Amino acid sequence: MRIFEATVTSVTTLSATLKRIRFALDGFESTGVGDEYIRLFFPHTADRRNISLPTAEGDSWRFNEGQPEAPMRTYTIRDAGQGWIDIDFVIHEGGIAAEWARSAAAGDRLGLNSPTGLYERPEGCTEQVLLCDLTGLPAAARLLETTPDTVRTRLVVEIPDQDSRITLPTGTHIKTDWLIAGNGIAPSLLPEAARTITDGLSQGQRPYMWVAGQSAALRQIRKLLRRELKWSARDYKIIGYWIPNAETWREKYEALDPAIKEDLMKLWDRFDDVEEATDVYEAKLEHLGL
Numbered sequence: 490m491r492i493f494e495a496t497v498t499s500v501t502t503l504s505a506t507l508k509r510i511r512f513a514l515d516g517f518e519s520t521g522v523g524d525e526y527i528r529l530f531f532p533h534t535a536d537r538r539n540i541s542l543p544t545a546e547g548d549s550w551r552f553n554e555g556q557p558e559a560p561m562r563t564y565t566i567r568d569a570g571q572g573w574i575d576i577d578f579v580i581h582e583g584g585i586a587a588e589w590a591r592s593a594a595a596g597d598r599l600g601l602n603s604p605t606g607l608y609e610r611p612e613g614c615t616e617q618v619l620l621c622d623l624t625g626l627p628a629a630a631r632l633l634e635t636t637p638d639t640v641r642t643r644l645v646v647e648i649p650d651q652d653s654r655i656t657l658p659t660g661t662h663i664k665t666d667w668l669i670a671g672n673g674i675a676p677s678l679l680p681e682a683a684r685t686i687t688d689g690l691s692q693g694q695r696p697y698m699w700v701a702g703q704s705a706a707l708r709q710i711r712k713l714l715r716r717e718l719k720w721s722a723r724d725y726k727i728i729g730y731w732i733p734n735a736e737t738w739r740e741k742y743e744a745l746d747p748a749i750k751e752d753l754m755k756l757w758d759r760f761d762d763v764e765e766a767t768d769v770y771e772a773k774l775e776h777l778g779l
């Protein structure tokens with residue numbers, strides 16, 4: 490793991506709710522995986538050029554004693570080249586990251602870490618389904634660009650309004666549907682879309698399914714694929730990207746008994762299979778009302 494310092498070089502408005510910000514940085518190496526993500530470290534004061542950068546330590550990082558902790562959020566690398574990266578920010582109400590992006594300008598600085606990709610279409614699989622809301626759109630767009638046209642792709646994107654549509658890659662192998670729902674303005678229709686798509690599969694037809702969006706809606710899709718339809722973990726990737734009322738969620742999480750928090754963290758070491766760990770983790774969170 491490495492920690493980088495990145496400087497904004499340009500800001501482009503892509504839609505009513507999406508802004509692309511280009512950063513210059515040295516030594517960053519993309520994994521090339523379409524949904525690779527990084528942790529962004531934001532300014533801890535009003536000075537947009539002053540970042541309290543953590544120190545890399547093995548696979549993680551730490552802030553030294555007495556050092557201010559930079560607020561951290563997770564974002565996708567939309568594109569990367571020699572000495573630059575692009576990140577597409579959803580502009581929503583509230584939030585350190587969204588507020589920062591709303592007024593970002595050349596010269597602003599952020600910290601970030603080395604990227605990790607999660608998308609893993611099985612070798613030889615020639616069909617995939619991508620389901621996401623606005624937060625997953627940057628990754629879905631990059632996945633469309635990086636998937637060969639021998640792979641039939643069905644994309645369902647949930648956006649808050651028609652003005653949030655952006656231009657996406659097209660081709661005879663790509664079918665894109667836009668839904669106006671979710672994104673904090675209405676209940677998510679992604680669970681319904683997942684059910685309609687899986688109901689329509691023929692015997693033995695098994696596309697790779699990649700899903701990113703609001704966590705609670707995604708839990709329903711995970712239950713459908715894993716519990717009801719008994720899909721193998723290699724056939725899907727479901728990643729919760731954001732939580733409604735995140736402030737209350739974080740407060741509730743922080744207020745948990747330290748032993749419960751430790752138990753939750755240790756889960757990831759207790760299981761070799763990350764899906765089994767996720768089953769237990771999500772059941773425990775649901776039980777705790779989180």
Ligand SMILES: Cc1cc2nc3c(=O)[nH]c(=O)nc-3n(C[C@H](O)[C@H](O)[C@H](O)COP(=O)(O)OP(=O)(O)OC[C@H]3O[C@@H](n4cnc5c(N)ncnc54)[C@H](O)[C@@H]3O)c2cc1C
Pocket residue numbers: 526562563564565566576577578579580581582583584585586587588623624625627628672673728729730731732733734735736
């Ligand atoms: C692997 C991964 C990749 C991601 N990639 C991207 C990306 O490329 N672009 C991107 O914009 N986001 C992305 N996200 C989602 C992003 O991390 C969250 O939306 C994050 O909560 C934003 O932080 P914030 O400081 O703006 O808001 P927070 O402080 O987390 O929340 C403030 C308030 O805003 C609400 N809120 C947060 N996100 C949204 C939203 N999207 N819509 C409506 N309300 C919201 C919260 O519920 C809360 O009430 C990704 C998340 C993950 C896990």
